[in-house]
Amino acid sequence: MFPRLVYESFRRQTRRKLLAGIAITLGVAVATAMIAVATDIGDKINRELRTYGANLVVTPQEDTLDVEIGGINLKPPSDGAFLNEADLPKIRGTFWHHNIVGFSPMLPVTVKLAGSPSGRIEKAEDVTLLGTYFNKKLTFGKDDFTTGVRITHPWWKVSCGAGVLARKAQPSTVATARLEATSAPARQQSVNDEACGWPTDDSQDVLLGERLAAKLNKHPGDSIDVNSRSLTISGILSSGAVEDDEIVAPLPVAQQILGRPGAVRRVYVSALTKPPDALSARDPKTMSPEVYDRWYCSPYVESIAYQLQEAIPHSHAEQIRQVAQNEGTVLSRIKGLMLLVTLAALLASALAVSAAMATAIFERRVEIGLMKALGAGNLLVSAVFFAEALLLALIGGIAGFTAGALLAHQIGRSIFSSQISIQPVLFPIILVIAVCVTFAGSAAAIRRAVKFDPVFSLRGQA
């Protein structure tokens, strides 16, 4: 009899059940989407914070002092120690290589730039030529990846002039971009479109800083005379920093000018890190083995620096505090905000569900009266209603979870142009929450409904 009561109630009152079901579905959908967004927002914002560029720098261990003002190096060019370019792919072999978004080696060289008759500089002048990777394809073991300033310095903008040299970067190099930062299809598309002006890493083409270009009155496609070798300008670089007064060239060009093949002055590494806490600030030398393991296996900026130092011989890795120290605060603020907003969303959807359930049950007083008049006890009547609520919650929960997953997916795609992953473990949790909220919402209404005197409800006076 009991299953039939529940079944008939669903079959005959489709409209009412549909209304309550829709309320539950919507509530659960909002809750699911918000929980999914809130759990994933840290990761998403962390990636967005990489727009600030590298948060780690690797320098040679026995480096001498930099004597540099406003981007102009005042040190003899061959002075100081260098890192070996051949060691760089080992960065991909570190424990947290999945967190390393990209890296760029830098080799500044002071060069003599021949004066140009059309520009404001007549006599030869010292400028800095910076050798680096633009979008270099590297291999570590079986792992192919691309890296360079286009990943680590996203604020560098290159204009290729009025299509003088509108060369697209070879599609193959872009298509094989493996590092996570470029994995989203949308971003790859934009990389392809913005490729105009960027030199390839094996060419003799260079980027000219915009202020230097204005001084020299040079445009893309022109060539410049550097240490009596002729280099073609493929684009004009705007960085808003010292590079605007420099020449940026592929690394081999700088190495040839310096006469030191394979030399790298420093490496900028952009890594996804965990906000600092009490453990991160401790000195690894004073840790017990268990604490050390925990420290080593957490993506703190300190532990990644430590691992980079292990990977690259004779190196010293340091966090760039301007970037590394602030991202933790920003990240935790945004995460905290979303957590609180999610709580508000959960509260609102719980209220919506219970309001819908209360209304649905209140309308059925006559039915309850009839059941009681026929001899049903309070317990049985409540059981029927709770069973209905359970069924509704399960159906609404499943539908709502699906809708919420789609919603989260949509939010992720439209805002972050990447997936928001829904943890499968969320599904049972959401179902349990849906059932609990539906029960809580129904309980008060059921109790009140059961208390009615059947006489009144049957007379229609309740």
Place this chain on the structure above:
Amino acid sequence: MSTGSLLSNHEGAPLKPSVGLSGSLHTAREVAQRRAQSPHTSMFIRMLIRAAMLRRGRAASALLAMIVAAAVATAMMNLYVDVQAKLRSEFRNYGANVILVAKSGDATGAQPAATNAPPSLPPDTLNKIESTLGPKTIAVPFAYAVARTTDGQSVVVVGTDFARARQLNHWWNVNHWPVVNRWPPPRQAIASLVDHTTDTLVIPVEALVGIRAAAVVTPTRQPFDLTFQGKTIHLAPAGLLQTGAGEDSRIYLDQSEFQAWTGVAPTTIEIAVNGSPEEIQQGIKQLSAALPSADVRPVRQIMEGEANVLNKTRATLYASATLVVLTSALCVLATLIGWVFDRRRDFAIMKALGASERLVNGFFAAEAAALGVVGAVAGFFIGIGVAAWIGRANFHAPVVPRFSVFPYVLAGSVAVALISAILPIGLLRRVQPAIILRGE
């Protein structure tokens, strides 16, 4: 029979028939008495008040839903408006977003840093910046020179304003900030200050030494000498500076000491401008106009990073706030529709007693509007409290209440209340009052 007693008969609570009869008689007499004494208010208002009083339970639950929804909506709107300002101030911890550099004076473009007399900024530049951009702006001057250590090493020395630099560059890891013109010198140091060749006291200038520079110039943290164009200065390393960037290989001095020693005036000023990208662009324009001898540039790394993260956060918050407000509106809608539907008998009796359709509609609409207004006002204040609490819990600064969102909350609440009153009435209008009264 008066409306008051009629309504009391329809109260949700189950009354025993006998009690109900005497109760209604009693109520009728009371009502007549009260009416004789009370000032003559219109029937319409009295109906509204009685309706709310006599069905307290249902009215209260509808009002509660309204208040919660209005509170959530207010909190979300307040947060959405205020969070940008809050996050922007967090982003200011990244340091300067505008940099001001002295223009190289001569057209030949001689290297400003390499020559001994680089172009410097006029001395009143700092004041001009502050008067142009307002007092909240932090501007830090920097002057650079290359000095030599006693063993002939080159090192970059920077003159700056420590108090301002400390305010601007929160990420600088400094174990101890130097004190400018400390007098008297630390007692334990006095013995080491005596220059025995001339028997005079040489007071070292306190300097902030970059961690890599310290390894070269003063590995033992003892006072050291630097020479610039034949002039020597005696420096004491007051603190160590660690940033992971170029600052690590430099030595920082107070600007006045630096200028007295080298004669070099500030060449660069780093500025943290508050506000949206448009406001910053505006500030850059104003600065360029006010200081024609300087080159004002935005720091793209900082500006773009901030814009990017802020836009994403705002978009996420916007999506979440929309979802939350929609859900709570839905909640109100469900509750109110149930409430109005429950009162179809009131509706029927009013019509049976000869009330016009307009009067009945007006009655329910006025009731809904009153509910919306009360809910919106109460919800608004609760919502402001919630937003303030979230601000305190998350940003350690309360969210400033924005009264500008009140009209939206009010309009939204009343609109939702009206919709949820009119929907069921539209359905009920087609039904004959007799059928409702018969309980079918």
